[in-house]
Amino acid sequence: MLIQNTKCECGHQNPVGTVLCESCGKPLFEEAAGAEDAPLEMRYDGVARRSQKQNPHLIDRVWNFFSSVKIAIYLIILTLLGAALGTIFQQESTFINMTTDEEFAAYYKETYGTAGVIYHALGLSHTYESWWFRGLLVMIGASLVICSLDRVLPLYRALNKQQIRKHLQFITRQQVTYSGEVAGDETAWVESFKKQLKRRGYRVHQDGTALLAEKNRFSRWGPYINHIGLILFLLAVLGRSVPAWHMDQYLALYEGETRQIPDTNYYLKNDDFTLELYDESELASNQKGKAVPKLFETKATMYECIEACNDPTRDPVLKQVEQHPIQVNSPLSHGDLKIYQNSYQARVRFISVNVTLTDTVTGKAYGTFALRADNPERVYEVGPYTLRLNDYFPDFGLDSESRPMTKTRDPNNPAFAFTITGPDLLKDGETYLYFPMPNEESKAYQAILNDYYVKNGQSSGKFAFKVENAMSGGKMVNVTFSEYTTFLNIRKDKAMPYIWVGAAISMIGLIMGFYWQHRRVWLRIDGGTLSLGAHTNKNSYGLRADVAWALARTGIEVPPKSLDNRRNLR
Amino acid sequence: MNWIDLSSNVFTAAFFLYCAAFICYAIAVAGKRWSNRDPQGHTARWGRIGFIAAIVAWVLHLVFFFARWKGQGHIPTSNMYEFMTFLAMAIMFAFIVVYLIYRNSLLGAFALPLVIIIVAYASVFPSEVQPLNPALNSIWLRIHVTTAALGEAFFAVGFAAALMQLIRVVDLERKDKVGVRSRRWTEFSLVAIILIVGFLVSVFGFRGAGYEASFSQETVEIADDGTVNSQVNEVTYSLPPIVAPYNSETVDFQAFLGMEKPLFEAPSWMNGVNAGRKLNTVIWSVITGLILYGLLRLLARKPLIAVIKPHLMDIDADDLEEISYRAIAIGFPVFTLGALIFAMIWAEIAWSRFWGWDPKEVWALVTWLFYSAYLHLRLSRGWQGTRSAWLAVIGFLVVMFTLIGVNLVIAGLHSYAGVS
Ligand code: HEM
Numbered sequence: 001m002l003i004q005n006t007k008c009e010c011g012h013q014n015p016v017g018t019v020l021c022e023s024c025g026k027p028l029f030e031e032a033a034g035a036e037d038a039p040l041e042m043r044y045d046g047v048a049r050r051s052q053k054q055n056p057h058l059i060d061r062v063w064n065f066f067s068s069v070k071i072a073i074y075l076i077i078l079t080l081l082g083a084a085l086g087t088i089f090q091q092e093s094t095f096i097n098m099t100t101d102e103e104f105a106a107y108y109k110e111t112y113g114t115a116g117v118i119y120h121a122l123g124l125s126h127t128y129e130s131w132w133f134r135g136l137l138v139m140i141g142a143s144l145v146i147c148s149l150d151r152v153l154p155l156y157r158a159l160n161k162q163q164i165r166k167h168l169q170f171i172t173r174q175q176v177t178y179s180g181e182v183a184g185d186e187t188a189w190v191e192s193f194k195k196q197l198k199r200r201g202y203r204v205h206q207d208g209t210a211l212l213a214e215k216n217r218f219s220r221w222g223p224y225i226n227h228i229g230l231i232l233f234l235l236a237v238l239g240r241s242v243p244a245w246h247m248d249q250y251l252a253l254y255e256g257e258t259r260q261i262p263d264t265n266y267y268l269k270n271d272d273f274t275l276e277l278y279d280e281s282e283l284a285s286n287q288k289g290k291a292v293p294k295l296f297e298t299k300a301t302m303y304e305c306i307e308a309c310n311d312p313t314r315d316p317v318l319k320q321v322e323q324h325p326i327q328v329n330s331p332l333s334h335g336d337l338k339i340y341q342n343s344y345q346a347r348v349r350f351i352s353v354n355v356t357l358t359d360t361v362t363g364k365a366y367g368t369f370a371l372r373a374d375n376p377e378r379v380y381e382v383g384p385y386t387l388r389l390n391d392y393f394p395d396f397g398l399d400s401e402s403r404p405m406t407k408t409r410d411p412n413n414p415a416f417a418f419t420i421t422g423p424d425l426l427k428d429g430e431t432y433l434y435f436p437m438p439n440e441e442s443k444a445y446q447a448i449l450n451d452y453y454v455k456n457g458q459s460s461g462k463f464a465f466k467v468e469n470a471m472s473g474g475k476m477v478n479v480t481f482s483e484y485t486t487f488l489n490i491r492k493d494k495a496m497p498y499i500w501v502g503a504a505i506s507m508i509g510l511i512m513g514f515y516w517q518h519r520r521v522w523l524r525i526d527g528g529t530l531s532l533g534a535h536t537n538k539n540s541y542g543l544r545a546d547v548a549w550a551l552a553r554t555g556i557e558v559p560p561k562s563l564d565n566r567r568n569l570r
Numbered sequence: 571m572n573w574i575d576l577s578s579n580v581f582t583a584a585f586f587l588y589c590a591a592f593i594c595y596a597i598a599v600a601g602k603r604w605s606n607r608d609p610q611g612h613t614a615r616w617g618r619i620g621f622i623a624a625i626v627a628w629v630l631h632l633v634f635f636f637a638r639w640k641g642q643g644h645i646p647t648s649n650m651y652e653f654m655t656f657l658a659m660a661i662m663f664a665f666i667v668v669y670l671i672y673r674n675s676l677l678g679a680f681a682l683p684l685v686i687i688i689v690a691y692a693s694v695f696p697s698e699v700q701p702l703n704p705a706l707n708s709i710w711l712r713i714h715v716t717t718a719a720l721g722e723a724f725f726a727v728g729f730a731a732a733l734m735q736l737i738r739v740v741d742l743e744r745k746d747k748v749g750v751r752s753r754r755w756t757e758f759s760l761v762a763i764i765l766i767v768g769f770l771v772s773v774f775g776f777r778g779a780g781y782e783a784s785f786s787q788e789t790v791e792i793a794d795d796g797t798v799n800s801q802v803n804e805v806t807y808s809l810p811p812i813v814a815p816y817n818s819e820t821v822d823f824q825a826f827l828g829m830e831k832p833l834f835e836a837p838s839w840m841n842g843v844n845a846g847r848k849l850n851t852v853i854w855s856v857i858t859g860l861i862l863y864g865l866l867r868l869l870a871r872k873p874l875i876a877v878i879k880p881h882l883m884d885i886d887a888d889d890l891e892e893i894s895y896r897a898i899a900i901g902f903p904v905f906t907l908g909a910l911i912f913a914m915i916w917a918e919i920a921w922s923r924f925w926g927w928d929p930k931e932v933w934a935l936v937t938w939l940f941y942s943a944y945l946h947l948r949l950s951r952g953w954q955g956t957r958s959a960w961l962a963v964i965g966f967l968v969v970m971f972t973l974i975g976v977n978l979v980i981a982g983l984h985s986y987a988g989v990s
Pocket residue numbers: 044066067068069071072076140141143144147148151220223224226227230510513537939942945946949
């Protein structure tokens with residue numbers, strides 16, 4: 001690059017890299033032959049930017065790289081292509097039941113054949129988590145920051161100190177130009193032209209017979225505000241990888257169940273789950289006869305533990321903090337925790353039963369007590385008797401040596417083993433096994449075992465457990481079931497506010513930049529000859545209309561199109 | 571008459587009025603050189619008639635929309651039929667906005683065919699009222715879908731103007747490689763549009779004739795625990811099956827022009843039960859489209875661009891370029907808000923994550939990145955004019971792929987009900 005003389009003929013000393021004199025606007029470069037009259041490159045009003053520094057060092061080179069819009073476009077296009085490639089086949093993250101790389105490799109091979117093998121080997125099966133995709137996003141972020149810094153300050157300086165009287169070349173080489181004779185008094189004409197532009201919302205500055213009119217300068221900051229919003233957005237996205245900022249868990253709750261939300265001090269209770277189906281008459285013809293859900297909802301209560309929270313020997317003391325019917329589009333939220341309805345499963349689950357202790361011989365009822373499937377009480381007082389729960393098998397079965405055991409922790413086939421003490425009973429108490437909802441096999445087993453206790457002298461066979469009026473009017477009474485298990489998604493995302501703020505800032509910037517345009521008109525009259533030039537960063541059409549409108553009102557009728565300097569050259 | 575019936579009758583009326591408006595525009599442009607008339611006056615008059623017809627059609631279209639809304643109790647944007655009709659309505663709105671800025675009514679000659687094609691495309695899908703799936707029952711979803719469609723509508727108008735510009739500036743004489751290439755690609759854009767018309771003609775033609783054939787396909791799935799599930803699916807074709815689904819049995823086949831059985835079977839990688847049917851539809855669209863194109867060429871005896879170009883000579887290419895850019899510039903913030911920000915808000919509320927890299931989301935992002943590349947490219951010299959017009963055309967292709975292609979090719983969370 002040539003060492004350039006940056007001192008303009010008007011006397012202003014410009015920084016290296018300046019294209020148009022900061023003061024009078026005269027082009028500082030000699031143009032190639034034939035281009036002397038071409039419209040000027042008005043970007044940033046021709047002021048120097050840091051990235052145009054001479055003798056760049058390493059840091060300058062990095063700076064220059066990221067401040068180039070060309071590089072930004074490449075980055076945007078690479079990101080676009082990468083994102084699109086990721087949609088060719090299903091992404092790994094959508095499979096919940098696979099975790100290892102071998103499983104994925106096998107899956108892609110089996111499902112998509114050779115193309116799948118290549119896809120997986122290239123890492124495209126986890127595009128959006130890959131280092132190169134993240135890297136592209138980080139580079140776009142860097143580019144946004146540097147590019148904006150590189151331009152916003154010079155642009156601010158250029159727009160903040162504008163000279164009114166510009167060099168003639170500067171005016172005649174704008175995108176919109178007019179030149180002609182002004183009849184009569186020059187100052188009077190300038191005054192009336194000024195008034196017209198003011199009516200169109202321009203702010204006008206006058207210097208004798210020279211004039212600068214400007215409007216909507218703020219829209220020039222639109223792109224930068226947009227970029228600041230994007231930077232904040234990208235930072236927030238990166239912030240989501242900080243573990244403490246982010247939580248994503250699932251909780252399955254049957255009706256009536258309370259559970260702790262892992263890693264928190266909160267508990268959640270499913271008070272009731274309801275599923276509403278569409279009525280047959282509301283369905284489209286291809287849906288008739290199907291169960292189409294209209295609404296599903298978990299009535300939930302959230303508790304906070306306030307005492308004995310980490311004490312295994314005591315039950316935690318809970319305080320209700322929130323209550324909300326959770327639906328797909330209506331989560332429960334408390335602080336930064338949000339609880340969403342994910343899905344549900346129809347699964348009958350036994351919750352509790354009201355059991356009546358009766359006498360096998362007389363049929364006399366001694367009393368009724370509630371027996372829960374979860375955390376049953378250890379001792380029950382029924383009439384004169386005391387029942388002690390010795391053993392509880394939620395999902396009763398026999399192990400390989402025919403000893404009782406529980407197959408799962410779910411109360412699919414619960415069995416309760418009691419020792420009963422009280423007046424007129426055996427000295428050591430009596431042993432009973434009780435199945436509240438026995439299948440055929442358990443029924444038989446219950447009978448055999450209770451007989452065996454009698455023979456063995458552990459029981460007198462005096463008692464029977466009964467559920468009175470189990471069914472009444474077609475409804476279960478004295479027995480409670482959960483019909484559905486609800487699956488809830490528990491989320492915490494501390495980055496979200498920043499995401500929304502970033503998006504909002506970005507939107508404000510876009511609106512500023514696209515729905516308003518910065519327009520400037522310069523003119524000077526030299527010995528009866530009017531020279532007018534005007535510039536806008538976009539919507540030249542609107543600018544020409546403005547200028548033609550104001551000219552027409554001062555006695556100069558020109559079609560707007562004829563003002564287009566670029567067009568007249570073609 | 572109930573609201574739904576009213577809405578569908580009004581919709582038919584709107585469709586025919588759109589067609590009438592297009593014919594007026596065609597007369598406005600093509601009839602200029604008819605004998606004893608003043609060309610300028612002729613164009614202005616017929617352009618105005620066309621514009622008024624289009625506005626009336628649009629008002630009917632609005633009546634359709636609100637009547638259906640009232641009739642079904644939720645805003646009609648929740649399946650493919652409803653979304654596409656909404657998009658067509660939004661394109662008309664964008665056209666009216668751009669018209670109010672530039673007063674260039676001939677843009678309608680290109681915007682209207684787009685509206686007509688999209689309305690016809692919407693009618694391919696079942697128009698029956700369907701109840702809402704709970705996940706879709708959210709105010710944010712409605713805001714998201716309508717705003718996104720509005721942004722896309724402005725891109726559509728940008729596309730129409732860009733295509734006009736390309737035809738306007740194409741050089742019919744140039745013999746060198748660049749000239750031939752630009753002619754070829756411009757003509758090809760028109761062929762692509764005619765292929766879509768071919769799709770519509772074949773679907774409605776065979777539907778009108780009541781054609782049907784069906785196949786059954788057995789799929790075997792081995793679950794993780796080793797159990798084997800086999801399932802028999804039946805597919806019904808409404809176009810004569812040139813391609814049968816992969817590994818399928820013919821259940822029912824109406825002979826067509828002596829074709830008694832499918833000519834071949836879909837390749838093994840297209841093993842989905844609907845993949846064969848989709849391939850068959852594509853083949854029919856190409857066949858019908860090429861026949862249509864051939865007929866048009868026979869009538870005109872020259873490339874279609876050479877037919878259209880002379881009628882565009884009164885419009886300034888720079889004006890078209892400005893209109894195209896401006897439409898996109900108006901649409902970009904709307905699209906950003908609708909397709910990305912509102913979508914994120916909805917996703918956050920409904921799916922508990924603001925972004926999930928679901929294919930539909932990714933393609934909305936791809937569209938947005940594409941248009942932002944377009945806007946940045948326009949900041950540099952040398953990227954205005956024809957190149958930027960091509961970008962506007964390709965951009966709209968990306969939009970259409972996002973709306974239709976993703977649903978047809980890649981299925982995700984978003985798949986609309988009633989996609990055929
Ligand atoms: C995906 C990310 C980006 C988006 C969505 C975006 C968006 C925009 C938009 C909408 C404009 C206004 C265009 C116009 O006025 O016609 C703009 C302008 C601009 N962008 Fe970006 N941009 C992105 C990334 C970048 C990056 C990484 C750079 C850094 C080099 C950059 C540099 C610029 C510059 C220099 C302008 C022109 C400002 C002016 O002179 O008024 N953009 N950007």
